[in-house]
Amino acid sequence: MDGVFLVVTFLGRLFSGHGRQLGLVINIPLMREFQAQWVAITGASSGIGEQMAEILAQAGAKLVLVARRGDRLRQLAERCISLGAIEVRVVEVDLTASAGVEKLIAELSALPGGLDGLINNAGFGATGNFDQAHWRLLDSMLELNIASLVRLSHWAAGVLRAKGRGGILNVASTAAFQPLPGMALYGATKSFVSTFSAALHQELKYSGVKVSCLHPGKTETEFFDAAGMSGKAIRFFQIPGMSAREVAQIGLQGWAANQPQVIAGGLNRVIAFLTRLAPLTFQLRLAHSLFREPEARISE
Numbered sequence: 001m002d003g004v005f006l007v008v009t010f011l012g013r014l015f016s017g018h019g020r021q022l023g024l025v026i027n028i029p030l031m032r033e034f035q036a037q038w039v040a041i042t043g044a045s046s047g048i049g050e051q052m053a054e055i056l057a058q059a060g061a062k063l064v065l066v067a068r069r070g071d072r073l074r075q076l077a078e079r080c081i082s083l084g085a086i087e088v089r090v091v092e093v094d095l096t097a098s099a100g101v102e103k104l105i106a107e108l109s110a111l112p113g114g115l116d117g118l119i120n121n122a123g124f125g126a127t128g129n130f131d132q133a134h135w136r137l138l139d140s141m142l143e144l145n146i147a148s149l150v151r152l153s154h155w156a157a158g159v160l161r162a163k164g165r166g167g168i169l170n171v172a173s174t175a176a177f178q179p180l181p182g183m184a185l186y187g188a189t190k191s192f193v194s195t196f197s198a199a200l201h202q203e204l205k206y207s208g209v210k211v212s213c214l215h216p217g218k219t220e221t222e223f224f225d226a227a228g229m230s231g232k233a234i235r236f237f238q239i240p241g242m243s244a245r246e247v248a249q250i251g252l253q254g255w256a257a258n259q260p261q262v263i264a265g266g267l268n269r270v271i272a273f274l275t276r277l278a279p280l281t282f283q284l285r286l287a288h289s290l291f292r293e294p295e296a297r298i299s300e
Contacts, residue, residue, distance in 0.1 A: 032059065033059075033256040034056050034059045034060075034061040034116075034117065034252075034256075035059055035060040035061065036060060036061070036062065036086060037061055037062065037116035037117060037166075038061075038062045038063075038064065038111050038113065038114070038115050038116045038117070039056055039061050039062070039063055039064070039115075039116060039117035039118070039119065040063075040064035040066060040104075040108055040115060040117070040118050040119065041053050041056075041063065041064070041065060041066060041119040041121060042066045042067070042095060042104075042119065042120055042121050042122035042148075042152070043066070043067055043121035043122030043123065043171075044065040044066055044067050044073060044076065044121070045065075045067035045068070045069040045072035045073055045076065046067075046069075046072065047219070047244045048121060048171065048214075048216060048219065048244045048247050048248050048251070049067070049119070049121040049122070049171075050076055050244070051244045051245045051247075051248035051249075052119060052121070052248040052251065052252060053065055053076055053080055054076075054079065054080060054083055055245075055248055055249060055252060056080075056085070056252070057079070057080035057081070057083040057084055057085035057088075058083050058084050059084070060084050060085070060086055061085060061086070062085065062086045062087045062088070063077075063080055063085050063087070063088045063089070064088075064089045064090075064091060064107070064108065064111070064115075065077055065080075065088060065089070065090050065091070066091045066093060066095070066104060066122070067092070067093075067122070068092065068093070068094050069092075070090065070092035073090045073091075073092060074090055077089075077090050089107070089111075091103075091104055091107050095122055095143070095144055095148040096140040096143040096144045096148070097143070098143075098147070098151075100148075101147075101148045101151050101152065104152070105151075105152070105155050108155075108156075114159060114163065115156060115159055115160070115166070116160075116163075116165070116166040116167075117166055117167050117168070117169070118152060118153070118156040118167075118168045118169070119168075119169045119171070120148075120149045120152060120153065120168070120169070120170045120171060120193075121171045122144055122148070122149075123141075123144055123145045123149075123171070123189070123190075124140075124141060124144060124145070124186075125141070125175075125183055125186030126138075126141065126183070126185075126186060127182055127183055128182065129182070130184045130185060133185075138185055141185055141186065141189060142185070142189065145186070145189035145190070145192075145193070146189050146192055146193070149170060149193060150196070153168055153170070153196075153200065156168055157200065157204060157209065160204075160207075160208075160209045161204065161207045161208075161209055163208075164207065164208040164209075165208045165209065166208075166209055166210070167209055167210030167211060167212070167255060167258075168197075168200070168209070168210075168211045168212075169211075169212050169213075169214060169251060169252075169255040170193050170196075170197045170211075170212070170213045170214070171193075171213075171214045171216070171251070172190045172191075172193040172194045172197070172213050172214065172215050173190040173215055173216060173217075174215050174216070174217040174263065174268050174271065175187045175190045175191075176190040176191045176193065176194040176215060177191075177194075177215075177271075177276070179280075193213065194213055194215065194261070197211060197212070197213035197260070198213065198260050198261065201213075201258075201260040202260075205258075210255060210256075210258040211258075211260070212251075212254050212255040212258065212259050212260060212261075212262055213260065213261055213262065214247070214250070214251035214254065214255075214262045214264065215261065215262065215263045215264065215268065216242070216247045216251075216264045216268075217241065217242070217263075217264060217265055217267065217268035217271070218241030218242070219241050219242055219243070219244055219247050219264075220241050220242070220243050220244060242264060242265050246264070246265075247264045247265075250262060250264045250265075251264065
């Protein structure tokens with residue numbers, strides 16, 4: 001198992017900066033897709049969501065920024081206006097509560113002309129054994145990573161099908177491609193997002209509504225800041241990752257092209273492919289060797 005870990009680490013070093021080296025981050029005018037369109041982004045206060053907001057602002061979109069941290073959202077809103085966003089609204093809300101989700105839907109329902117695009121980016125994960133985690137933490141993860149995403153997608157799909165255009169972009173993870181002992185529930189929630197999004201893509205394929213699922217791998221965000229990981233995991237995640245900007249660009253490009261599955265970066269695509277070939281017992285042993293520390297919360 002140590003040998004495999006070293007091989008994966010070597011590949012990580014080889015593919016360092018893999019987004020740019022493989023020509024995946026390309027500045028082309030497909031962002032016209034979003035000009036003057038209302039796009040709501042959950043988890044917009046940092047990381048990939050924040051970068052998507054800035055890119056869409058430069059495209060002249062109208063934005064609804066959603067997160068719990070209102071101070072950050074208001075600062076981001078000011079930047080987005082300066083970057084070219086036509087209009088920006090801020091919705092400070094907790095999506096782990098059903099009341100928060102319904103409040104957001106009410107805000108989106110009141111948009112002049114209606115919503116054109118929904119980016120479900122909010123989510124969090126936790127390391128540690130499943131049975132030792134606090135249930136409140138696990139329940140919040142289910143509510144945010146799955147329940148709120150499904151509720152918002154259900155509402156948005158109906159609205160967008162009626163308009164005959166627009167789209168939904170759900171953010172999963174490369175964690176969706178294998179079981180993750182040590183991050184069991186997080187990995188399972190991302191597997192759900194991946195398969196749910198693929199099915200929704202097919203259901204809406206001929207309606208004019210685009211549905212894509214973005215699978216980031218190691219990304220330079222706040223996600224790992226509070227992670228309680230084993231020594232091997234720390235070494236593994238020191239492999240240079242992609243910037244949140246790169247991942248955001250790739251995700252928006254894939255969404256505009258209506259790709260059902262968008263895996264950010266060459267290394268991540270290679271790992272996703274190899275994972276499909278590996279026996280389940282091998283996947284379990286490798287993942288378990290990386291995530292064995294006590295519970296710690298980490299945010300996306």
